Amino acid sequence: MGIVFWICTISVVCIITSVIFYKPYLGIAFVIISIPFEGSKILDCISIYPLEAILTISVLICIYKLIVGTENYFRNIKLVYACIPFVLCIMLSAIKSIELSLTAKELVRWLELFLIYYLTINLINDDRKMRVILYSMVLAVAIVSIWGIVKFIILGMGHSTLALFNNPNPFAGYINLIIPVSFGMLMVSVFLWEKITLGIFTVLSILAWFSTFSRSAYLSLILTIILVFFMTKIKKRVALFLVMLLAVCVIVLSLTEIKTGFVYRFRLQPTLSSLEHRTMPYPVGLDMVKDNLILGIGIGNYPLLIEKYTTREALIQTNLHNLYLQVLVETGIIGLCAFVFWLVCIVKYLVRSLKALEKTRNYSLFVGLVGGVIVYLFNNLAEVLTVHGIHLQWGIILGLAVVLIQSRESEKCPETV
Secondary structure (H helix, E strand, O other): OHHHHHHHHHHHHHHHHHHHHHOOOHHHHHHHHHHHHOOOEEOOOEEOOHHHHHHHHHHHHHHHHHHOOOOOOOOOOOOHHHHHHHHHHHHHHHHHOOOHHHHHHHHHHHHHHHHHHHHHHHHOOOHHHHHHHHHHHHHHHHHHHHHHHHHHHHHOOOOOOOOOOOOHHHHHHHHHHHHHHHHHHHHHOOOHHHHHHHHHHHHHHHHHHHOOOOHHHHHHHHHHHHHHHHHOOOHHHHHHHHHHHHHHHHHHHOOHHHHHHHHHHOOHHHHHHHHHHHHOHHHHHHHHHHOOOOOOOOOOOHHHHHHHHOOOHHHOOOOOOOHHHHHHHHHHHHHHHHHHHHHHHHHHHHHHHHHHOOOOOOHHHHHHHHHHHHHHHHHOOOOOHHHHOHHHHHHHHHHHHHHHHHHHHHHHHHHHO
16 A cells, blocks of 8 residues: 555656646646645545645746746745745744754745745736636635535534534635635626636635634624725625625525524624633733743744643643734744734735726736735634645735736836836
């Protein structure tokens, strides 16, 4: 069995390498497809981690083509400078490492995010490539959603959907990113078959998202819709999206078993209990960083040090269920400021570009991409989605939004001349 497994693995790696060599931008599509399978087990004993392998292959191929002079894929550096201070902070924080493997894992997670964003803005440079990446994204989420809905029906209507994830909250956070994007694609699609296909995929995603019973995912998407509604000039389309979402929710709630599970989870007492459970580690995390306020306790050290600050098993978790607090605890006030600076640069750039793209055909798509960027930031107030590979999906969405902006800027240059 071991020999067969390694033969299959080597064959798959060779095929992926060949495809990426001739079409480097397809490496991003492979990353999108691999995200739901990150950490999945085969034969209950072998775990697969395809993201690191695909990213490594993509970077090596880009470097090789740069050396031989075939192509330079490292020209575009838009918003890359803004993340450099945070990269330096996490590198400095790594000096305090207690266990090298945990520190290296956290460093790799952050560097993967910046790397996939950098590759996206350099490899995606025309509409055809963007369509391939967008449809890969929507198709992958649709397949995972179908699988989640099937499991939801098999396990019973009272259970939350997990799909390929180990927890319904990360699964809901994964779908959260794509729902605004798929709706934006639906608005800019031209052909009827394309509208029907995207509409079906969007409904499937909403059904799977609804079946997770994730309070944080519900709230983050609702807040994003409200914010986008006031930010953009296409209020009618945003309102249409909201009506569509509510209609699907009402239809799903008409099923007795789902309504029972929904009412049980969203009663006041269970909601308050869940909120209390999530916020219980916050005071412990603040105590941990109190003596290390400048540089933090060190990236990757939280799971090891938490046992020294509490004796309660309920508080011993791998993360703080809040990305921003996690960054503060592990990298200190300097790291948090650098992280917030990077996010402010991103949001400022996207919001400023809304007006520039207002009269273009891709404005609705851009609004959908911006919605995907914002919903991730809201969702991380109650989750740490970097530990599930979902942050790479966010990095790709952010990169596509920047590509849309720059394509518009390149179109305006000849007009100006």
